[in-house]
Amino acid sequence: MKRPKLLLVTKSRQTFEVFHQQLTEYFKDDDLQIVSLNEENCRDSDLILLSSEKLMDTQKFPAEKTIVSRRGLDISKLEDLVKLPSDSECIVVNNLLENTDEIIDLLKSLGFEFNMHPYYPGSNQKIDGIDTAIVPSVIELVPPYIKNIIDIGIRPLDFSTIIEVSIRLGLDSEKVNSQSTRYVKEIISLSQKLSSSLDIVKNLNHQLEAIFNTVHDGLIATDDHGHILKINKAAKDILNYSNPESILGKNAPLLFPRLFIENKKSKDLKETAIVNVNEKKLVVNKSEIIVNNRKIGELTAFQDVTRIQYLEKSIRKDMQKIGFSSRYTSKDILGSSRKIKEIMSVVEKIAKTDHTVMILGENGTGKELFAHSIHDLSARGDGPLIPVNFAGLPQSLAESELFGYEDGTFTGAKKGGKQGLFEIAHNGTIFLDEIGDAPLHIQTLLLRVLQEKQVMRVGGRNLIPVNVRVIAATNKDLKQLVKEGKFREDLYYRLFVLPIRVPPLRERKEDILDLLHYFIENNSTATPEISPAVIKELLDYDWPGNVRELIGVVQYMTAVMDDNCITLNDLPEQFREKMEKDERQENDLLATLQKEGDLKEFYVILSSLSQAKKQMKNIGRGKVVENVMIEGYNLTEQKVRRRMAILRDHGLIYCGVKGKGSKISETGEALLKMLEPTLKV
Numbered sequence: 001m002k003r004p005k006l007l008l009v010t011k012s013r014q015t016f017e018v019f020h021q022q023l024t025e026y027f028k029d030d031d032l033q034i035v036s037l038n039e040e041n042c043r044d045s046d047l048i049l050l051s052s053e054k055l056m057d058t059q060k061f062p063a064e065k066t067i068v069s070r071r072g073l074d075i076s077k078l079e080d081l082v083k084l085p086s087d088s089e090c091i092v093v094n095n096l097l098e099n100t101d102e103i104i105d106l107l108k109s110l111g112f113e114f115n116m117h118p119y120y121p122g123s124n125q126k127i128d129g130i131d132t133a134i135v136p137s138v139i140e141l142v143p144p145y146i147k148n149i150i151d152i153g154i155r156p157l158d159f160s161t162i163i164e165v166s167i168r169l170g171l172d173s174e175k176v177n178s179q180s181t182r183y184v185k186e187i188i189s190l191s192q193k194l195s196s197s198l199d200i201v202k203n204l205n206h207q208l209e210a211i212f213n214t215v216h217d218g219l220i221a222t223d224d225h226g227h228i229l230k231i232n233k234a235a236k237d238i239l240n241y242s243n244p245e246s247i248l249g250k251n252a253p254l255l256f257p258r259l260f261i262e263n264k265k266s267k268d269l270k271e272t273a274i275v276n277v278n279e280k281k282l283v284v285n286k287s288e289i290i291v292n293n294r295k296i297g298e299l300t301a302f303q304d305v306t307r308i309q310y311l312e313k314s315i316r317k318d319m320q321k322i323g324f325s326s327r328y329t330s331k332d333i334l335g336s337s338r339k340i341k342e343i344m345s346v347v348e349k350i351a352k353t354d355h356t357v358m359i360l361g362e363n364g365t366g367k368e369l370f371a372h373s374i375h376d377l378s379a380r381g382d383g384p385l386i387p388v389n390f391a392g393l394p395q396s397l398a399e400s401e402l403f404g405y406e407d408g409t410f411t412g413a414k415k416g417g418k419q420g421l422f423e424i425a426h427n428g429t430i431f432l433d434e435i436g437d438a439p440l441h442i443q444t445l446l447l448r449v450l451q452e453k454q455v456m457r458v459g460g461r462n463l464i465p466v467n468v469r470v471i472a473a474t475n476k477d478l479k480q481l482v483k484e485g486k487f488r489e490d491l492y493y494r495l496f497v498l499p500i501r502v503p504p505l506r507e508r509k510e511d512i513l514d515l516l517h518y519f520i521e522n523n524s525t526a527t528p529e530i531s532p533a534v535i536k537e538l539l540d541y542d543w544p545g546n547v548r549e550l551i552g553v554v555q556y557m558t559a560v561m562d563d564n565c566i567t568l569n570d571l572p573e574q575f576r577e578k579m580e581k582d583e584r585q586e587n588d589l590l591a592t593l594q595k596e597g598d599l600k601e602f603y604v605i606l607s608s609l610s611q612a613k614k615q616m617k618n619i620g621r622g623k624v625v626e627n628v629m630i631e632g633y634n635l636t637e638q639k640v641r642r643r644m645a646i647l648r649d650h651g652l653i654y655c656g657v658k659g660k661g662s663k664i665s666e667t668g669e670a671l672l673k674m675l676e677p678t679l680k681v
């Protein structure tokens with residue numbers, strides 16, 4: 001059988017080669033002879049295949065055996081086109097306007113909706129803002145300002161043209177069929193790729209939708225004309241929108257005028273506006289939605305302030321639970337002494353200022369209690385109160401605890417870094433307890449925060465502004481530490497803006513009874529009876545550990561007492577020592593007095609002075625001798641003088657100089673009381 005001859009007419013050599021290769025893939029060499037254009041071939045070819053209709057005009061081809069090829073796209077190059085967003089602006093480049101238009105038409109017919117502008121030699125227009133070109137292999141024609149070139153390659157013959165060639169030449173179509181399987185496979189693989197990326201997009205969309213609806217902020221996305229593109233559940237809840245009809249596409253400013261129109265007053269998009277809607281106060285923020293460098297609409301985000309206030313409250317409650325808020329208020333400070341009343345009135349005044357406070361006082365006097373009260377009474381009372389105790393803070397940790405650290409600063413450091421206590425105390429108060437124990441390098445950093453009101457995390461480079469009030473406390477003599485070079489003088493002056501001194505308990509003994517009764521009530525179910533002797537011991541005691549020691553003593557007494565009654569036996573160790581010492585001293589005194597004379601003689605001298613004291617009188621030796629005689633004791637003035645000197649030497653009486661008379665002391669009265677039961681006549 002004669003081998004049919006196909007004349008292939010193309011404009012370029014490259015196209016000829018692509019077509020040739022394609023046809024020989026489908027038809028065996030011995031089935032079909034493919035030839036290029038010359039006169040002879042034109043005459044005796046069985047079929048003429050033109051690559052483009054334009055070629056019809058170049059020469060008179062016999063119409064009955066001429067077909068114009070339909071051209072497709074190289075599937076292997078389609079992927080880049082598919083990835084290009086559908087509303088992209090691009091130029092389509094080719095050698096002639098009509099060839100360019102042909103590609104544009106083809107792409108449109110395939111469903112690509114890019115904004116395509118023809119570009120060919122001589123068109124010379126520069127289209128602003130376009131940086132993508134679609135080009136069938138002729139990359140050299142692409143203008144230099146284009147950054148993104150999508151080469152779709154030389155467009156091959158459309159599959160239908162190959163089928164037509166096979167039919168017109170009466171060729172075996174079995175091979176064509178088998179080849180078509182490969183073509184279909186390519187399409188399937190491409191569409192699989194596409195559908196898997198579509199799946200990813202679908203999943204992403206799904207996740208975005210979920211996030212959109214999970215946030216508590218109201219979110220409304222609108223297009224450039226204010227039509228709603230998307231609205232989340234929170235937005236509908238906040239705006240009380242329960243209309244079941246679809247809200248998408250509706251005009252947002254018409255539907256929610258207060259939210260959109262009132263908010264328009266803020267010119268700056270980033271500005272936050274407060275708008276009243278349905279008796280709710282909403283904080284509104286707007287931002288632009290930008291896609292491919294183009295603004296396509298706006299996102300309006302809003303929160304119900306009442307909800308924020310509620311959240312703040314519950315956070316504050318949580319902070320209280322973990323100790324980040326004041327545990328005590330001024331009502332917790334007990335005591336009715338003049339000193340405590342004075343200090344409370346100072347505390348109230350100090351609390352109204354925002355200055356640094358330095359609380360001085362011995363251990364256990366209640367410095368922490370005062371710090372909490374100042375914070376609680378201040379304008380920062382609703383903010384955090386962060387206590388830092390330098391006595392218990394390891395030196396190695398002090399800096400990172402106070403100032404925080406950045407991610408990756410040390411091995412084992414928390415991912416994402418950690419806030420320091422100063423940052424946590426923002427808008428509140430930091431209580432620097434036992435400040436005298438702060439290491440010198442930390443003192444330097446503290447000074448910097450106090451001066452600059454900014455902190456820098458360990459390993460960080462940014463300064464973080466903090467608004468924190470400082471209350472410091474110490475039981476040490478800071479002035480002395482400054483002299484010894486252990487405390488920075490500049491920090492000392494920074495801290496001593498408002499110093500207050502909490503007096504030790506022994507200087508305000510009136511408070512002992514208030515505190516005693518309060519703590520006893522707190523430590524026992526039924527209020528116990530307290531023997532007066534115990535009260536006397538408690539009032540006489542020096543309380544080196546102050547209120548903290550008193551709490552301990554009450555706990556001890558209520559634990560060991562019998563029959564709900566506290567007696568001398570229930571006093572703890574430190575009292576027993578004192579009582580034994582007192583007893584020893586008493587016995588020593590009695591022994592000394594007895595050595596010097598009759599105890600009764602001392603008794604009458606003391607009793608005579610005690611009587612005079614009751615009458616608010618100081619009496620001289622002569623009067624004492626007189627009184628002693630009245631009592632029936634015949635003591636010479638000399639003897640009386642000697643006994644009075646002994647009493648004076650033991651602190652039982654005071655003797656005035658030059659006839660000013662003498663007076664019984666408190667210890668003298670105590671001894672008198674002790675001797676009374678046995679010696680009183």
Ligand SMILES: Nc1ncnc2c1ncn2[C@@H]1O[C@H](COP(=O)(O)OP(=O)(O)OP(=O)(O)O)[C@@H](O)[C@H]1O
Nearest residue numbers: 332333334362363364365366367368369475547548
């Ligand atoms: N005036 C007061 N009224 C009621 N409780 C008090 C009073 N003063 C102190 N306390 C109680 O005494 C205990 C010790 O007080 P706080 O810890 O405030 O003393 P501090 O001076 O800070 O001691 P330190 O210097 O040892 O830290 C606490 O339990 C506190 O509640």
